[in-house]
Amino acid sequence: MTANVIRVVGARVHNLKNITVEIPRDKLVVITGLSGSGKSSLAFDTIFAEGQRRYVESLSAYARQFLGQMDKPDVDYIEGLSPAVSIDQKGVSHNPRSTVGTVTEIYDYLRLLYARIGIPHCPECGREVTKQSAQEIVDVVASLPESSRLLILSPLVRGRKGTHQAVLEEIRKTGFVRARVDGVVHELDEDIQMDRYKIHNIEAVVDRVLLHHDADPDEQKAFLTRLTDSIETSLKFGDGYLIVQDITDANAPHDMYFSEHLACPEHGSVLPEIEPRTFSFNTPHGACPNCQGLGGKLEIDAELLIPDPNLSLTEGAIALSEWSGPKEEGGYYWQSLEAAAHFYDIDLRAPVRTLPQEKLDIIFYGTRGKEIPITYKSVKGHEYVFDREFEGVIGNLMRRYNETNSEYMREKIGLFMNMRPCPTCGGKRLRREAMAVTVDDKNIVEITEWPILQTLEWAEHLIGSSTPLNSRQQTIAERILKEINERLGFLVDVGLDYLTLRRSAGSLSGGEAQRIRLATQIGSRLMGVLYVLDEPSIGLHPRDNTRLLRTLKGLRDLGNSVIVVEHDSETILSADWILDLGPGAGEHGGKVVAEGTVDHILENPDSLTGAYLSGRLQVDIPRERRTGNGKALTIVGARENNLKNIKVKIPLGKFVCITGVSGSGKSTLMIEILYKALAARLHGAHTQPGDYDRIDGIDFVDKVINIDQSPIGRTPRSNPGTYTSLFDQIRSLFAELPESKMRGYRPGRFSFNVHG
Structure with missing residues (x-):
């Protein structure tokens, strides 16, 4: 029997009353009940904690030291457990470099796609650039004005710290007699000293030439031969790069850059070799040099x-x-x-x-x-x-x-x-060179600024019958696009089609972060895993709930056990098995009131959940509404994020609900604009509200409070009594007792945060 069930015997974590339950494996199981009835204690603090603990204990002692070891939950024993994965509602990351694209790894595949089939363009003029041969470089240099004085330089060190004495010695051994160090030409027999902690540039001086266009044919031929040899030597010694310095005007010398790799023949703009890291805003190779890839300053x-x-x-x-x-x-x-x-x-x-x-x-x-x-x-x-x-x-x-x-x-x-x-990149995070590479005439920033659904349609278009890619590009991109399409599809399935890949991970709600982790787990295609989820339907509009349920069932159909802590009626009715805990909350909960299929729960007279699902009990809808005080807050010209210059009137003295499908702009309007504007105006808060014209009626409001999903604190010294300041009153009460006064005890004597 235990091969097909997870059997929990004698669970006593928190308020659980020594319960024993059998949960079928490879099913979608919902644990429901009143708030505080013990749902999370059973699902997370008992089943998940024990599954995670056993998996970690199976690893070597060396591996265990890098992983957080969970305490054994207060339970007699659990049978039939699999390796467990918890998907809760914690924020993804507060790192400003973390985005939806990086968290889901979709951006990594996009970087690979652009590195393999992207077409580079000149950042200056936008024309497509190709690699330059040595002969093409010779033609450009030979066409410079008459009497131009030139230095042919081979770059060896570019933007690296160190004393670089070995590089100078290598230049000497090769037969060169001069080198340019940080823009200054030195004889190599000089004692050239460099600060090891500063960034340096070193080029070998391969040749010095003076252009004469009116020379006789033999001299011109000899000059071109010499110039060709010098340029080929520079390219060979400089790994395909060379610099030509024009020193005709000694007071205003300037460099011309050439490359056998990628360069614009018109502007001389040299692009680096296109690699995946070229499109990463987390590395110096791709990040904007001004904001270092943050997109702002x-x-x-x-x-x-x-x-x-x-x-x-x-x-x-x-x-x-x-x-x-x-x-x-x-x-x-x-x-x-x-x-x-x-x-x-x-x-x-x-x-x-x-x-x-x-x-x-x-x-x-x-x-x-x-x-x-x-x-x-x-x-x-x-x-x-x-x-x-x-x-x-x-x-x-x-x-x-x-x-x-x-x-x-x-x-x-x-x-x-x-x-x-950032004034340099305009908030795009990347270098100009990275944004000059396109696929289907779109650069990588444009793709990440689209809603995920539009990005998915574009990626599907690239592998469709009317693809703009040639046969070579299709062959290279086939597997990359397959991964991109699947991962984007998973995000759409969990109701996140309105997000963009460049959306900061720190700005996601707890529900959005949870659904992103859910989509990532589906993309991993693991089998035989126990998934434990905490109310994934929170924040979802009913329109998106069907897609979420389809995703949960898909996770189950891969061969996994899915346990969901949930209150949503549609999710409960879709479950294969239901555990209803109660009958009350806290000390009055912790028992299994009902368990079984949906029909069993609906028919059970003791199940409060079943009573509401069957319609025996209903939430009363008030017949009369509050009249309010006749005053209102009016937001005029709200334009932040996706808001379309809207005007909203919010009556005061009433219970007001702001609703709409996921991603419609509810939080943007209420938090980013209204709350931040009121907090700055009423309380002097250093908050920057979103883009809007004005808010009328602020004088009718005295205080604004934002109650969001952020945790109240992680310190082990904090509890509900201290957080609500109730414990201050309790300590004061004990300090007023006659015995306390006799002993000279003050309120601090009754604080567990004060020594003594």
């Missing part, structure tokens, strides 16, 4: 710096103490601001909103190199007069943020910073 936000523009600077409009208005003895920063205001005739007593933009630019960004007279009076009364550039409030804060070693100072200034799109 932290910058001081003027709106956070001056939360109330109706105040003047002397009234403390700037929300930093050192810049927040005159004191009895103003510090250097304030006195330098006064000096700049005097020099440029800026009224420090006028409301900030009335100051013209050019005056605000001086306040924020300083005099941009121009020195002005500054008078500084120290706390001891000494007065100093000097000329110095005024760096501006934002300029000063950015300098201090970049230079300080104090974590406190970085956190303090960081409160006034926001992530802004």
Whole structure:
């Protein structure tokens, strides 16, 4: 019997009442019941914990030291277990480099696809580029203007740290007599020293030539032969790369880059060899050099710096103490601001909103190199007069943020910073060279910006009958596209077709993160595994629930056991087997009220779940609705993410529900725009709301609270009593007892967080 069931005997974890259950294997099993009835205690803290513990114990002692060892759950024994995988609702990752594409590994396959069949283009002009032969390079160099003085250089070290003495010795042994080190030409018999901790560039000087187009044919032929030999030598010595430096104008020399690999013949733009890492924003080979692949840069936000523009600077409009208005003895920063205001005739007593933009630019960004007279009076009364550039409030804060070693100072200034799109890559994360490679005239960034459903349609088009790929490309891409299509299809099946592959993993809800892990597990095609899921239907619109159930059944049909903790009626009715725990919550729960098929649960008179599923009990719908207070919040011009410049009126004093299909913009409207705008306005929070025109009716609201899915804390010293501050009242009560007063006990005496 145990071959076909998972038998749990004597489970006593948390509030479980020494229960014994038999769960059929290779089935879709739902554990349901009231909140707090023991569902998670049975599914996760007992069955999954024991399955994971046994699997880890089967590994070698060396392997176990790298894995977290779970404690044995309080249970007599469990039979019929398989290796267990838990798919819960924790966030995927808060790493800013982690995206939906990287988490699901779809982006890895896209990188491989573009590296193998992508067509490179010049980042400057967009024309398709191909490799250059030595003869093509000779033709370009020979066509340079008359009397051009050129150095033929072979690059050996590019952007590497070290002293590189071995490289210099290799150049000497090869027979060259000069080398260019960090842009300066040296004789190789010199003592060339380089800082081992700095980045260096080294090129061997292969030849020096002077162009003469009016030479006689024999001389011209000899010159071309020499030039060809020099270029071939440079390419051979430089692994297919060479640099031609034009030193005709000694005051303005410039380099021309050539390659046997990929280069634009018109602009000379040389592209690196196309590899999968070329398209990775997590490596220096593909990441934007300005933002290092983050897609944005932290910058001081003027709106956070001056939360109330109706105040003047002397009234403390700037929300930093050192810049927040005159004191009895103003510090250097304030006195330098006064000096700049005097020099440029800026009224420090006028409301900030009335100051013209050019005056605000001086306040924020300083005099941009121009020195002005500054008078500084120290706390001891000494007065100093000097000329110095005024760096501006934002300029000063950015300098201090970049230079300080104090974590406190970085956190303090960081409160006034926001992530802004990188000006170099426009938030795309990648180098221009990577974005210049296309498949079907689309670069990899365009593909990842589409909704997943559109990306799937594009990938299917590439292997369809009307594919734009040639036969060679089809042969190379066939298996890659198969993996991409399958993984995209799994994401669509779990109701995530509205996401984009470049969506930050940290911005996903707990339900979205869980469904991504579910899709990843389906893609792994494991068999004989026990999957334990925690309410996968949370956050799903009923339209998407059918696809989710189809996915869960597909996981089961692969030969796996699927246990789901769930309240959703559609999921319960689709289960092969149901466990209903209860009858109450907490101390009143922990028992098996009913178990069996759907029909058994519906017919069981003790099952509260069955009563609601059968219609014997129903949730009452109120006949009358609240009238509210007649006031409303109105959001005008909401445009963040996928919102289409909408106007929304939210009545106050009522229970208001915002609904819609998954990905329709509910969280964007309510959290990214409304909550963040209200938090900034009412509580001075350093939040940057999404794009919108205005919100009317804020004066009708006193406070805003966001209750989201984030965990309340992970510290072992925290419990519901301490988190809700109830324990403070309990400690105060005990401190008021006569015996406590006699002993001199204060509330801290009854705290388990205070020594003694």
